[in-house]
Amino acid sequence: MKRTHLCGELTQDDIGQHVVVCGWVNRRREHGEHLAFVDLRDHSGVVQCVVDNSVDVRSEYVLEISGTVTQRPDGTINENLSTGQIEITDAEVNILSVAEPPPFPMDDRADDVDEMVRLRHRYLDLRRPRMQRNLRVRSQVNAAVRSAMVNQGFVEVETPMLMPTTPEGAREFIVPSRQRPGSFYALPQSPQLYKQLLMVSGLDRYFQIARCLRDEDLRADRQYEFMQLDMEMSFVDVDDVLSAVEVSVLDAAEAVTGVRPDEIPRITWHEAMNRFGSDKPDLRFEMELVELTDVFSATDFKAFATAESIKGINAPGAAADWGRNKLDALTDTAKSFGAKGMVWIKVGADGSFDSPVAKFMSETEQQELAKRLGASEGDLLLMIADDWLTTCEVLGELRNRMGRPPVSQGPYRYVWVVDFPLFVGVDATSGLPRPGHHPFCHPHPEDFELLESDPTKVRAWAYDLVLNGWELGSGSIRIHDPELQRRVFDILGISRDEAEERFGFFLNPFKYGAPPHGGFAYGLERLAAILAGEENIREVIAFPKPQSGLDPMTGAPGLVDEGQLTELGLAVLPPPVD
RNA sequence: GGUCCCGUAGUGCAGUCUGGAGUGCACGCCGCCCUGUCAAGGCGGAGGUCGCGAGUUCAAAUCUCGUCGGGACCGCCA
Structure with a gap:
């Protein structure tokens, strides 16, 4: 090895040693x-080398420098540098590569550079300390998660990337088959099918750090391809799954931050x-939704009189920031989330109400409202009246808009959300319940008797893990009993023939003895991004894609030649004319 | 499929509302000077299809329409 030390590792303990370091020119100062x-x-970092003669090296040249580690002279110590106590003197410079000036500086000034420029030169962007750190966070997360799972007796199994297409769920990436022109594989949205079959196979505890692909629109927390910790276990209840997952999450968080989070709380x-x-x-942040339905049980205010549920939030001190135009826009936002309207009240001196609808509320109603919401001067109160779910959902959106910090900021607040509903609402055309998660979720046994009579009240053994308002992942206990599965399909209006056609290859193996089982999967980029203090998973992915899905560095996707298409039995249609 | 925001030198910006010669700032880059600097300093210099295309106008970075690219979000993501 030519290199004896890493730049950032040299300390006063190395004084007097002859060393060889290799790296890039971060900065050159000639006198x-x-x-x-x-x-x-x-x-690892930066070390200052003192050259006693003229040498033509520019930014980002790759050098091998040999010299002697020396205590810096008095008054020249750099407190901002971890190696600032020492320097390499009598430096001999060997130029290993010359470099053109980079399009942006290799430090945090490039944080402000247009992300497309960074992605076009991602190999340079990744030289920056921030990106080096982020990739190493990813690696720490992967390592901690893998060993947490192995230590708990989970077996790592790799499942196929080429699998059959499935009609359910996210849009798939499709791969044409050469040996059977006209037939197609799909890339996995998740290893869901295989991991449940592995339970039938008696693996007992499976995990995989799995690449998943979904052809859906990209977002700050969504890429076409992403990594999940995917796991499944047999002969377990909800507690067993949650605690096994929790160990891996807490281990990963501790590995990155050095602090082990407390046990993760659960709410339904x-x-x-x-x-x-x-x-x-x-x-x-607090700003919890406050129950107000009973306050207006006998109100003259028409918008509130017939509503199933009335709730409000208090944005403390926000009244001054919200002029009429902004409040009108916020009302439109509330409507776009399904509300019929939004009531706002600015609290003035002596608790007086400034609101277009205050005159419709009685004195008693106003006083009770103010009391429930803890209103004081300068606060902005927002209220929604609708069915329970709409009221909650709209106010939840408003709550986030009024008070939510950037996802990367502040403490880490993990929470398990358990007892998701088995069905979410009713399909408008068919009148049938819609599955909340997927049709294989195990209903909560306490709610079995409601399955046919009141299906939307049935809870499922389904659960999510949430961190700072981001869904990290979800899972469930699965149905392993064909009779129960048949019952759920009946409720969903899925006939025996249809079930056989759509899910047969998946469910038929269960006839041969399926253990009770359940599992979970969570996004490793999402966890790593938050642990790294990033607001966007692209920042913890080496080569991510922008919202268009086009790779600015490689140009993918691209055309293929006619021969490839012919071999696959494919022809490209002309673009549709509008 | 939709809503909103952005596009000016290698990079980050100002200029656009209220049209008047590519007007300017910072960093970077190039050259010269400089023996203790450290996101060095001094002097000088180069660098522009104002994303692209139409339109309005005597005149467009600026106004209008279209288009391309980017971002946040909604839909979508069982």
């Missing part, structure tokens, strides 16, 4: 012909909706 400073950078889906208006509540 005439006989003195120059070269800050040499590798992934109903409580999450009722208090925070969201199934992924951000617990870093």
Whole structure:
């Protein structure tokens, strides 16, 4: 090895040693012909090298520098540098590569550079300390999660990337088959099918750090391809799954931050909706939804008189920031989430109400309203009246808009949301309940008798893990009993023939003895991004894609030649004309 | 499929509302000077299809329409 030390690792303990370091020129400072400073950078940090003669090295040249580690002279110590006590003197410079000036600086000034420029030169962007750190966070998360699962007796199994298409769920990426032109594989949205079959196979405890692909629109927390900790276990209840997952999450968090989070609290889906208006509540701030239905039980205010549920939130001190135009826009926002309207009240001096609808409320109603919401001067009160779910959901959105910090900021607030409903609402055309998660979720046994009579009240053994308002992942106990599965399909209006056609290859193996089982999967980029203090998972992915899905560095996707198409039995249609 | 925001030198911006010569700032880059600097300093210099295309106008970075690219979000993501 040519290199004896890493740049950032040199300390006063190395004084007097002859060392060889390799890296990139972070900065060069020349002082005439006989003195120059070269800050040499590798992934570990930067060290200053003192060159006693003129040497033509520019930013990002790759150098091998040999010299002697020396205590810096008095008054030249750099407190901002971990190696600032020492420097490499009598430096001999060997240029390993020359470099053109990079399009942006290799430090945090490039945080402000247009992300497309960074992605086009991602190999340079990744040289920056922030990105080096983020990739290493990913690696720490992967390592901690893998060993947490192995230590708990889970077996790592790799499942196929080429699998049959399935009609359910996210849009799939499709791969044409050469040996059977006209036939197609799909890339996995998740290893869901295989992991449940592995339970039938008696693996008992399976996990995989699995690549998943979904051809859906991209977002700050969504890429076409992403990694999940995917797991499944047999002969377990909800507690067993949650605690196994929790160990891996806490281990990963501890590995990155050095602090082990407390045990993750649990709330039910109903409580999450009722208090925070969201199934992924951000617990870093209060502003809880306040129950007001009974306050207006005999009101003259028409908009409130017939509503099933009335709730409100108090944005403390926000009145001054919200002028009439902004409040009108906020009302439109509330409507876009399904509300019929939004009531706002600015609290003035002596608790007086400034609101277009205050005159419709009685004195008693106003006083009780103010008391429930803890209103004081300068506060902005927002209220929604609708059916319970709409009221909760709309206020939850408003709560996030009024108070939610950036996802990366502040403490880490994990929460398990449990007892999701088995069905969510009723399909408008068919009148049939719609599955909340997927049709294989195990109903909560306490609610079995409601399955046919009042299906939307049935809870499922289904659960999500939430961190700072981001859904990290979800899972459930699965149905392993064909009779129960048949019952759920009946409720969903799925006939025996249809079930056989759509799910047969998946469910038929259960005839041969399926153990009770359940599992979970969570997004590793989402966890890593928040642990790294990033608001966007692209920042913890080496080569991510922008919202268009087009890769600015490689140009993918691209055309293929006619021969490839012919071999696959494919022809490309002309673009549709509008 | 939809809503909103953005596009000016290698990079980040100002200029656009209220049309008047590519007017300007910072960093970077190039050259010279400089023996203790450290996101060095001094002097000088180069660098522009104002995303692209139409339109209005005597005149467009600026106004209008279209289009391309980017971002946040809604839909979508069982």
